[in-house]
Each structure stands twice: as structure tokens, then as C-alpha cells.
Amino acid sequence: EIVLTQSPATLSLSPGERATLSCRASQSVSSYLAWYQQKPGQAPRLLIYDASNRATGIPARFSGSGSGTDFTLTISSLEPEDFAVYFCQQRSNWPLTFGGGTRVEI
Amino acid sequence: EVQLVESGGGLVQPGGSLRLSCAASGFIFGTFAMSWVRQAPGKGLEWVSTISGSGGGTFYADSVKGRLTLSRDNSKNTLYLQMNSLRGDDTAVYYCAADGAYGSGWFGYWGQGTLVTVSS
Numbered sequence: 203e204i205v206l207t208q209s210p211a212t213l214s215l216s217p218g219e220r221a222t223l224s225c226r227a228s229q230s231v232s233s234y235l236a237w238y239q240q241k242p243g244q245a246p247r248l249l250i251y252d253a254s255n256r257a258t259g260i261p262a263r264f265s266g267s268g269s270g271t272d273f274t275l276t277i278s279s280l281e282p283e284d285f286a287v288y289f290c291q292q293r294s295n296w297p298l299t300f301g302g303g304t305r306v307e308i
Numbered sequence: 309e310v311q312l313v314e315s316g317g318g319l320v321q322p323g324g325s326l327r328l329s330c331a332a333s334g335f336i337f338g339t340f341a342m343s344w345v346r347q348a349p350g351k352g353l354e355w356v357s358t359i360s361g362s363g364g365g366t367f368y369a370d371s372v373k374g375r376l377t378l379s380r381d382n383s384k385n386t387l388y389l390q391m392n393s394l395r396g397d398d399t400a401v402y403y404c405a406a407d408g409a410y411g412s413g414w415f416g417y418w419g420q421g422t423l424v425t426v427s428s
Contacts (some may be wrong), residue, residue: 238353245403245418246345246353251410273397289353293413297369298343298355 204228206290206301211301221277223304225290230270234294237266237275239285240303241261249288280306310334310417311357312404317422324394330387330404330419338362339408343415344389346400346424357389358413361362372398373377394426 205228205267233253250266344356380392401421408416
């Protein structure tokens with residue numbers, strides 16, 4: 203099973219600041235990595251797939267990068283609605299696995 | 309507009325059974341792989357199971373293999389998860405998800421979730 207480790211667990215920032223979230227895989231997942239955003243009481247929402255492709259309707263301030271074992275989600279300038287929990291997920295191998303999440307808080 | 313609506317959750321005793329359903333609309337159901345992803349209270353996301361668009365292929369997490377069975381009825385646009393021999397650690401919100409046009413293995417669309425509580 204591929205283990206995804208996200209860091210930091212919590213990121214404390216202010217609106218307008220840049221957020222950099224990390225996801226590290228226990229073995230190479232090529233570019234088969236996605237990022238999701240989850241707000242309290244809501245289902246997750248797909249932000250980025252195949253490491254760097256934004257899903258439909260996702261603002262350009264969200265970007266993904268990386269390949270192999272190291273990946274980054276960057277939010278260029280935080281908006282109030284961006285404070286949430288972010289999960290990475292791999293589809294390189296079964297079972298599909300998620301990282302433990304990074305909470306972005308004010 | 310893609311819509312996924314789960315139902316069937318509730319309180320069940322350990323060892324009991326439950327069947328979850330997910331009604332889909334807004335897309336050609338048989339063209340997308342469908343999955344269940346669960347989230348225990350206050351915890352992260354855990355992939356449970358995936359079924360191909362045709363229903364010919366199913367995949368399960370080791371934690372549920374042999375106890376949960378995933379199926380679909382493409383004529384009714386509905387996904388099912390039969391849950392048997394339930395345990396306390398199965399307690400979670402269960403989300404139905406579709407891969408959408410993003411490719412198999414991604415969860416492009418999600419339902420609102422249904423809560424399953426396993427407790428005596």
C-alpha cells in the first residue's frame with residue numbers, strides 16, 4: 203500500500219498570504235496524484251488531478267506540481283473561503299490511498 | 309448537472325447488515341466508474357471500493373474485503389453497497405463518488421454522504 207504523508211498538519215496563515223502544502227508518497231506514483239478541499243460538514247471537492255491539472259471551475263490561484271514521490275499544492279493568495287482541510291490522493295496503485303490532510307486555518 | 313444522492317445509512321448493531329444506495333443523475337451513468345469513500349468522525353478520508361462503468365470489475369480495501377459488496381444497476385442509475393458483518397470501525401460518513409471525465413481513480417463528483425453508525 204502506498205502511504206501518503208502530508209505536511210504540515212496545520213498551516214496558520216492570513217488572507218492574501220501564500221499557502222504551500224506538501225504530500226510525499228512512500229513510493230513513486232508518477233503523476234497520479236490529486237488534491238481535494240473539504241470544508242466542515244461538506245463533501246470533498248476535487249481541485250487538482252494528475253498532479254497539475256485543475257478540475258473544472260477551480261480558480262487559477264490553486265496550482266499543483268511535482269512527480270514521483272514529492273508533490274506540492276500552492277494557493278497563491280488565500281481567500282477567506284480557502285480555509286479548509288486539504289487531502290492528497292494517489293491512483294497509481296490499488297488500494298487507492300489518501301494522505302492524512304492539512305488544515306489551513308486563520 | 310451531476311447529482312449523487314446517498315441513502316440507507318443509520319444505526320446498526322455490531323454484526324448487522326445495511327445496504328447503501330446512491331442515485332445518480334445528470335450524466336450517462338454507465339460511462340463512469342463509481343466508488344465509495346468513507347470518513348470516520350473527525351478523521352481523514354478512506355477509499356472503500358470502486359466498480360467499473362460496466363460493473364465487470366470491482367476493487368475493495370482490505371479492511372472491507374469479504375464483508376462489503378459493491379454493485380450497480382445501470383438501468384436504474386443506481387449504485388449499491390451491501391454491508392455485512394459490520395464492526396465499530398465501520399462507523400463513518402459514506403460518500404458516493406464518480407470519477408467523471410477526469411479519469412478512473414479520481415473522484416470528480418461527490419454526494420452529500422450518509423452516516424452509518426455501528427453500535428450496540
